[in-house]
Each structure stands twice: as C-alpha cells, then as structure tokens.
Amino acid sequence: MLSRTADNLYWIARYMERAETMARLLEVGARIALLPSSGHGYRSEWDSLLQASGTANGFAHKYGDPVQRNIESYLFFDRDNVSSVASCLFRARENARIVRTALTTQVWDAINTAYQELRELERTPRSELALSRLTEWTMRHSAMVRGAIDATLLRNDGWDFLNLGYHLERADNTARLMDVKYYVLLPRIEFVGSGLDNYQWTTLLRAMSAHRAFHWAYGGEVTARKIAHFLILNPQCPRSLISCAQGMNDHLDRLARGYGKPTDAQAKARLLLSELVDGSVDAVFDEGMHEFLSRFIIQVAGLAACVHESYLSGDVR
C-alpha cells in the first residue's frame, strides 16, 4: 500500500489511543485531587500529571499556575496543546478523511461521529460538563472506533499498521501513566506503603479500567510490587507493557511475512519483548521504577522511528 496511506492509518491509531490516555490521565488527576491534602498538597499532583503527559511547559506558558479547571481545559479542549483530547481526535479524523478508501464505512462512521459530537461539546458551556462525563465520553468513543476496526476491517497490511500504531502508543502511554505515580510519590519516600500510596495505586488501576481485573488476577492487598508486575510483566493485562510489546511483534511479523522480507523494526521489537519476557519485578525495582520506565519509553520511541524508516517514510527500497 502507499506509504502515506500506511502512515495515515498508523497515526489514526496513535491519536485515538493518545486521546484515550489523556482522558485517563485526567481521571487519575481528578481522583487523586479528591483525597484530602496530605501535606504535599494537590498542586504537585496536577503538576506531576502535566509532567507525565509532557505538557507542563506548554501549560505553564499559557496559564501559569496549575489550577484544576485550567488543566482540564488544557488537556481536554485546548487545540494549542497538541496532545489534548480534542487535538488528537481532530487529527485522527483528518487522517481518516484522507484515507477514507482504506477504511470501512463503519470505522469512518465511528471516527466521524466522535468528531461531530466533540464539536457539540465545544459549544456546550464548560459549567455543564462534568469532568467524569468528558472522560467517559472519550473512552466510549475510542472503544467504538476500536470495535469497528476489529469487526469490519480487512485483515490486510493496513490493519497491521493501525494495530502497530495502537500498540506502540499504548506501550508509551502505560509507561507514562505509571510514571505519574512515580512523580507523585518519589519526593516523599516515607509515604511508600502508606494508605495514601495504596490509594494512588488503586486510582491508577481504576484509570486503566483494570481495577477489577487486578483483583481477579492477584487478590488480596494492593501492593506496588503486584501492580508493577500486573502493568509491566503480566501478559493477561491488555495494557501491560509486555502485552503491547507482544502486539507490536505480532503485527510486525505479519507484515514481514506478507511482504516477504523483515526489516530492522522486527529485530528491535523482538529485543524489546525478550527483555520483558526475561524481566522480573525485582529487576525493575533494582533499576528504579522511573529509570526503567524512562528507558522503556526511549526504546519504544526508537522502535517507532524504525517503523517510520522501514515502512512509512516513502523512501523504502
């Protein structure tokens, strides 16, 4: 298929997934902020959220102090913020419009409906929009788009590029969401293992819609080690880093088979996966959670660059 078409498909998925993550981040922030301030204050939590989403500088430049209302606007509606839910959905829809021929009517319909409704939301007074409604709305539409892709799209190379986009973005985003937790807690080492610590971990699970699943899988008390295992190393968890890495490998392998030749991307993806397969929670904590996650995020970015070179840039030989 045309490299540009593949690129558009890949970015539809990345933007859709990113929009969903933004909504999840907002939920994490809002829930943590509901907790009575325990000395280090609510301000730093929102701040860590902006840090984790990579939007802190942009926000500071536009608004200054992190006030919840402004953060909500900035992360959901603001088109100046390239990572806001609105920016992501608009670009996903624009990409979809360009490659209408590579999508089914159902997929287009799902994306276009989200876009039309978003334009409605933009016209609605903010005071009438509860944050929970916005985050639920985002997750519902992202699920509908994914459902339409799963149920109707031809399983050709375009499908692989879409899914590659989803898995790459999700790997990056799960790592970032976990990092929020790191930013919130690290400065106050004495909180580790406290009620606050557990509350924050639980919130993180909730935001990943993995709260119940976690209990089914592990039972008992919520601990940092269990959660780290769940979100990093457990292939049963659909958002875990290992599941994402597995997904990237599956779709890259399908591409290599279909095209009759592998590229550097396959090798890189296999390396990423094997590290996780061989990894353990102890190793992660020995390295330091933040250090591990930062390294992982950089590796994923490297793989994304490699996918671009190997398939999407149009300079493939």
Added chain:
Amino acid sequence: MTSYFNEMFQGDAVRSPYARLEDWTRSMPAELRQMKQAEAEALFRRIGITFAVYGEGGDPDRLIPFDMFPRVFTNAEWTRLERGIKQRARALNAFLLDIYGRGEIVRAGRIPARLVYQNEAYEKAVAGIVPPKGVYSHIVGIDLVRTGPDEFFVLEDNCRTPSGVSYMLENREIMMRMFPDLFRENRILPVDGYPELLRRTLASVAPVKCDGEPTVVILTPGHFNSAYYEHSFLADLMGVELVEGQDLFVEGEFVWMRTTEGPKRVDVIYRRIDDAFIDPLCFRPDSMLGVPGLMDVYRSGGVAICSAPGAGVADDKAVYTFVPEMIRFYLGEEPILQNVPTWQCAKPDDCKYVLSHLAELVVKEVHGSGGYGMLVGPKSTPEQVAAFAERIRIDPGNYIAQPTLALSTVPTFVEEGIAPRHVDLRPYCLVGERVELVPGGLTRVALTSGSLVVNSSQGGGVKDTWVLAE
C-alpha cells in the same frame, strides 16, 4: 412571456416517460415527503458527499441540495443524445490530436490559427506528442440544455477533468435505497457500471512501455480540495490508489509511487489537478502538487496522463463555436447536437450587436465558470445591464454572448409542493480504445423559481437522471 418546455406535462397530459411518476407523487403526502427528504440529506451527510462541482469554489463541507423528483428520458431520446455526445467527444479528440500535430484544420482555414495557437490553454510543451491511442480527453463532460421535445443544445464542453460524476452515482444509490418500488415499476437502465468502464478506459490507454496489467492511479491535489470526496470515491470504486504528488517520483524512464514495500511503477495517471501544476519542471515552478520530471516520462512514453496535458484548449468558450465545424471536418458528419448561437465580443460587429441587445442575451466570460461573472439579460435590472455593458466595453475579448435559452423544466419538490424548475444535463463520455457512455448523467436544477442558473454556487441542486429501457 417565454414558454418553457415542461418535460413532464404537455398541457394537461403527462408525457410518456413520466407516466408512472404521477401516481408516485399523488401517493406521497407532504409529511412523508419531508421525512424522505430529511432521510436523503442524512444519507448524503453520512456518506460524506459534500463538495462543490469543479471550479465553483465554496465551502467544502456544504451539501448540494438533492431533489428527489427524478428526471426521465425515453430510450429513443437517449439514443439520439448518446450518438450526439459520442460524436462530439470523438471530434474534440480528433481536433486535439490534429492541433498538436500537423494542424490540418488550421491549414484548411476552418478555424483561425490565432484562436488555436495564441490560446492561453494551448500547451506548447506537448506539441508533437501523440498520446496512447491518440486520445487527449478521456472523460468528456458535455453540458446540455433542452428547449423542446427534440431540441437539445450544447452549452459547453469540459475536456479536462469534469467533476460531479460521483453525484450521478450517489443520487441513483440513494433513490434506489429510498424508493425501491419506483425501480420495480419503471425499467431504468443502470449507471453503476461507470467506475468499471472508467477503469477499463484508463487501462486501455496504457503507454507503450507498459507490459502486463497497467497500474492506474488517481492523482489528487489533496484532501483540502473541494472535490476530494469524489477523488477518493472513484479510487475506491475502481480499486486503484489515490495518490498525491508527494507519493510519486520519477526515476529512470518511469514514474513510481512510494509504497510500504518499496517503489511501484505507475502506468496511467488519472489526474485531477490542472496542467499548470502537474510538473514544476515543465510548468509552474512553484507547484507543490505535481511530480518533477513527470512530463519527460510522459514524452518518452513511460506513462499516460489522463486527460493529456493540453486538452484544455478544446473546451475554451471561443473554440466551442467551431465544434460543429470539427465534426464536419474530421468525421465527415453533420452535428447531431446543436451549438448555441454565440456572439464573440472580440469581433467588432458581434460586440456591437451584443451591446445593443444586452437585455435579451446571456453574457459570459471566455474563461469563466461556475455561473460567476455572467449576465442573464432578461433577469437583470437596467442598472445591472448598464454596469455590465461598461465591463464589456473595457475588455470585449473577455466576453461571449448567447441568446437566453428557454431551458426545459422538470417537476421539483419545493416548499409549496411540486413546481417546475429549470434543468440542464451533464453526461460523462469516456474515450479510450472505445467511446463509452453510461445511460445517465448529472441533472442540475435551479431551485429558485424562474432562475436559469443551475450552478450549485448559485442555489442549484441535483436530481437523479433516468434513462428508460425500451
């Protein structure tokens, strides 16, 4: 008071092709009609057909109003039209091949050399080139109006990239979805073979260097273009790639497209961008839409471009007046479809006549389109007429004038019920190894009462166009 030919009613009698539609309208009370109309609009919006017809500009997300009352031709009427349209498409192509070759028609004194070789649309860069199968214009859109049972006039020819064909297909699709009974009761010839015919036509003009199954692509200016929907619609129905200039490059003697598996050779380009933009090395150097070096490959027979660069000279409004002459000259036949008598303001005598009869004429700019910059004399105030006369005096060469034609009417759903509205017709004739025409076209309708301007930018709408089986 001019009398207009009503395609459905002759006095109180219903003309035969519309016989069954009378019951249909009777059986549809106002509420049902409004519901159906809303349903049709929702369908259009859902599909995403929101584009302006070529060169008319305007908001790309705007919907062109769809009128549910179909326009109907008998098989006999269509057979004659078809012969006339194909005849014209053949003559226009013969003309193009000739003027970029030996120029026999000019040598024979049948058309002034100045009009051809000094024409802005004459592309010196392609002189001497014989495109595959000798075809320059592969899709000829011929705008027709009707003034009586057997009187059809050609308003203009579109030899470059006439648009609107997706409306022809979608109008039919939506009518069949909403009124399946109508299609059971009337025997209506299908138009849905168009995309396949188009693909075959394009494949039939593959260049000599192409061995094997030719790779066809549609070249679009991009998704910001108002007709982008149509480009992607046709690509989808033909099963070919929709490419932008940046997706193509020239290497060796061929054009390639950039794919995820590496370069893939392209043999036939159905371009939907203007000559000026297709190759910055040959035409406008500031064009970002085209492919550098494309013309070199074209010249050496490595790729076919449809329509071929230079085709525009045949649909110039001043050249138009000579099309009947072309038909006689190249085909040795008498024109089946008539031209509208045209006065060219560039000629002093014509200009004098035009200025003294402005109130009864339609005046157009030579290179204008979309219903802009024109004067409809009988529908204008004396002040408007006077102002337009001044513009003609300043630059007479820029204007042509035609008598105000009594455009036929077709019943149309309007607020008050059903009323006659003026229509025109654009069929799409395909020219490749063979000359093909699907039985139908795009009927445009002037929705404003009394208006003779059917352009969508001026309040025009579209109708499904039926050709009945024998």
